[in-house]
Amino acid sequence: MFSKITEEEINYWECFHDPVAMIECLIPENIKAPHIWKDKDCRCVVLRPYQYAMLDYSYLYADDPTKSEKENFRNKKGAGDLINVGARDTGKSFLEVINNFLTLIHGEGDESLVASFDYGHLKKICQPIANLANFHPFFEIFTKPGKSSVRFVGGGMEIDTVLGHVQYGRNEKIDSPEPGASFHGIHAKKCSYEEVSYATKKGTEKRIDSGSSVGCIERMSGIPDIRMGSALGDILRDSSKRNWICRLSQYVRSDWDEKTKEEKIKEYGGEEALSYKLNVEGELIEGAFGRWDMERIQKLCLNKQRTVKFFELGKNDFADLDIEKDRPTYQQKFYERLDKKLVIEKVPSSLKIVASDIGTTGTASEVIICFGDENKLKWRYNIPLFQLTTQQQALVFKWIYEKLDKAFISIDCTNSDGRSISDELEILGVPQKNIIRPMFNKNMIVDFLLDENGQILRDDKGRPLYKQENVLDWANQELDKIFYGGLIEVPYNEKFLKEFASYFELRIGNSRKYGTSSTDHLVQSFQCMAICRFLNIKNNLSIDNQNQDSFLGGF
Secondary structure, eight states, X not given: OOOOOOHHHHHHXXXXXXXXXXXXXXXXXXXXXXXXXXXXXXXXXXOOGGGGGGSOOGGXXXXXXXXXXXXXXXXXXXXXXXXEEOOSSSSHHHHHHHHHHHHXXXXXXXXXXXXXXXXXXXXXXXXXXXXXXXXXXXXXXXXXXXXXXXXXXXXXXXXXXXTSOXXXXXXXXTTSSSTTGGGTTOOEEEEEEESGGGOOHHHHHHHHHXXXXXXXXXXXXXXXXXXXXXXXXXXXXXXXXXXXXXXOXXXXXXXXXXXXXXXXXXXXXXXXSHHHHHHTSOOOEEEEEESXXXXXXXXXXXXXXXXXXXXXXXXXXXXGGGGOOOHHHHHHHHHHHHHHHOOOOOOOOSEEEEEEOOOOSSSOEEEEEEEEETTEEEEEEEEEEESOOHHHHHHHHHHHHHHTTSOEEEEOOSSHHHHHHHHHHHHTTOOGXXXXXXXXXXXXXXXXOBOTTSOBOBOTTSOBOEEEEEHHHHHHHHHHHHHHTTOEEEEEOHHHXXXXXXXXXXXXTTEEEEEESSOOHHHHHHHHHHHHHHHXXXXXXXXXXXXXXXXXXXX
């Protein structure tokens, strides 16, 4: 005889199958700190109202004995499917970690798949899931006795439970000849994909083939940059999926205010910039394409046997010097501090380039140092500068200039901070000819205008006429020559691979617009480097350039 179910048991099972109740009763706010989860004052997550749409409600559906297994699963799929492609910083990734952890709790004798386009993004999702499975007290009842439930094997993750569920973490490896090969052999009833905008069509086909025979709940997460030929474009253009699309802007955040908006506008280069519309407003950017062929760049330029020498400098490294009011004494102590923080070797070469985008209190400046000549450059140093004033950054550049026994310093002067640093460098004694000032919203001289016979065209006063191009367009074209000509050695660097893969171009008529689905500070530093290299090759133009406004095109 079965005993009658009690009201308390009904309430428990209602909460157990309700994702809101499970999250707010089980999931700690800090999922990265297992050592505090048993503390009495450890608080659980409180969902924001807009995040209810991002949850997996498939657990609410019980099987109807009058329906087939496939029909029952169809109901669950309708409640679990999600295409969550909106702005950044709305909690998409955080909630997918939690949703996948709840899948481990509810799954019985089946499989699920957690996927992303590369190892770094896969790990960002899988590591917190593994932490919850390893250390959450509630999950102890779901682990098999005498063995670890979590395994990291072959660049992926596997977690199994006492109820027979197995969750696989797999890397699509979009840069490999066979993207999605790691999905073979999986029969998932649920699949979540982090940063789906990077998924390839070939890998997507293999991921779809890895679904179970009764179907697969699909939960896609990312931002809505629909690259030409991308798998995400096909998904978003499928009218049958429109009821499952969640596309929110950052404006829904409870902490959004005018100051935050001003910071984002500055970070992404303006309210009308593609990067702002994509990352903040969650606007669909359709027709864009990845600016660079990463497969070719890796083949021609990447040296996996080397790594970039990396140093960081922040305001705390120099905070104790603020009491020094005498400027010469401050500079001397600042340089002495750099002697202890940085180790930069002078490499004999005909061309030494120090290039940087510029950040101040909000974002970091991304300094790169390259050595070589016009036939081959080698990227050797990466030095982010965090929250340094323009005067402090100028001192850093001057110190590097002296350590290298002179170099060209190419600084992004699109905004006033870069121009201020460049002016300060002249005051510090760096020759004007060694300071390159790209202004990416201006035009620059790139060559002489020629007639059909190849002769230089001149105006009615005999002065030569010049061909001008937008600085940003030209920098990207120069990077094309550098990358596809194998004219630079790039040591293995995750930031490089991520930023250059994320940078995209949108052509509107004869004009071009650029944006990124991540950050582009390193990209901008490489653009500064490319302009500097070009001017060294075309140095015959520099004499006439002296008569121009020094900020026309930044020179």
